[in-house]
Amino acid sequence: MSSVMKLRDAPFGEEHGPMLTGEFAPIFDEQELKDLPIEGEIPADLNGVYLRNGPNQRFEPRSTFHLFDGDGMLHAAEFRNGKVTYRNKWVRTEGWLKNDERGAEGYWGVMNSVKGRPDKPMNDVSNTDVIGHGGNAVTTWYLAGVPHIVDPITLETKKAAPEYVSGPGKGMSAHVKVDEFTGELLFFDYFSEHPYMSYGVVNAEGTLVHHVPIELPGDRLPHDMGITENYSILHDLPVYHDEGALRAGRHKIVFNSEIPTRFGVIPRYGESDSIHWFEFSPCFLYHVVNCWEDGDEIVMVACRYMPARNADGSYDDQRTAKMIAHLVMDARLWRYRMNLKTGEAIEECLDAEHNVEFPGYNSAVTGRYSKWAYLIDHDPEILRWTGIRKMNTDTGETVGEWSDSHEHCWYSEPWFAPADNPESEDHGYVIAFVWNDETRIQQLQVFDALDISKGPVARVTLPQRVPPGFHACWMKPGQIENWER
Secondary structure (H helix, E strand, O other), X not given: OOOOOOOOOOOOOHHHOHHHOHHHOOOOOOOEEOOOOEEEOOOOOOOEEEEEEEEOOOOOOOOOOXXXXXXXXXXXXXXXXXXXXXXXXXXXXXXXXXXXXXXXXXXXXXXXXXXXXXXXXXXXXXXXXXXXXXXXXXXXXXXXXOOEEEOOOOOOEEEEOHHXXXXXXXXXXXXOEEOOOOOOEEEEEEOOOOOEEEEEEEOOOOOEEEEEEEEOOOOOOOOOOEEOOOEEEEEEOOEEEOHHHHHOOOOOEEEOOOOOEEEEEEEOOOOHXXXXXXXXXXXXXXXXXXXXXXXXXXXXXXXXXOOOEOOOOOEOHHHHHHHXXXXXXXXXXXXXXXXXXXXXXXXXXEEOOOOEEEEEOOHHHOOOOOOEEEEEEEOOOOOOEEEEEEEEOOOOOEEEEEOOOOOOEEEOOOEEEEOOOOOOOOOEEEEEEEEEOOOOEEEEEEEEOOOHHHOOXXXXXXXXXXXXXXXXXEEOHHHOOOOOO
């Protein structure tokens, strides 16, 4: 097959909106591909699996389409003994299986409905994040749904896991954290009735061992969280449903700059009343890089969504809400410090120049100090990631960057893959899928994490395009059940 591919620009018709056209158009083949063309060489000490989740709509939508609606599809690269195998497969959610039986889309999306609406049900598509836990991969959904357990090698969906969740919403946030020292998975849920949030811990064996309500001032739309060795950090952001739209069964976002951003620090097994809230300047926050403890302080490094401003410097709340709703990203690397002893809250911009998001790092030190983060440069107008950047979380300095073409490349979320016997936090590789809209070539690229500015040490060309998606992870052999199968 030729390495130059054509797009099905609008497989379902352009009336469903732009997120099913051009580069965002879905693919329809599930494949396992070996012996792919490689420029350079797959490092012998790179072993494990890179997994990336994202939306891939299977049937024609019932109305206007948003990326959050698309059926979850995993794309994976298995690295083993100097060779690589690519696989892709839809997550077999309950909704996917029902649609498969009817041969058509039976659900509504976020542009036309809200979660829990009986006359226009939404599909829990499990399309947002993927993370390793208990020997398997766990996929999750933007609006907090039931996690799904997937074989990280074959990508077969093993089961939905409602036993992971509990409480009013009976859901799990898109972004969960796994402490690789203990094997515990930590999560939150959010919903539109009191107390509006809950927080839980699932042990390494997959049993829910702690779950408590978290009272918020009202309906909120948080996205991520953080953990340290002893604490979890929950987010209360000034972003919520428009009350009138919610009553009418529609999804409309409000940003209110008169409400501060709050981060709540709670002991890992803390009760509801043990949470300590810290106030910061109003913003939205999609993604945390990592968190750790520094004496009495909790440190959180994140990508702060920059609210839009009017000409006089005041917040433009309406434009900010529209930016968030339409995935127009403008973010900066930011550091928050929360002193548990004095109550002091300090925030600072680490790098004011670069619009960076979708961070990866060495997940072996989740909840512990990490010096390095691997982020993507963001096209501010569309969900296109134009290059990879290695940044110092102490100083905000860029120490390495790469793009084949800022004008034409679409990178996936990069993740750090440690070498087999790492000698430092950044001794290993950075993995990403890259589509070039000019050459129509799809690659999987492998970088030396010590110096990504050298460019890829290996380029694997795929005969199938990987549409833009959301989040990724790296699973080491020791994290994968039956790696030696």
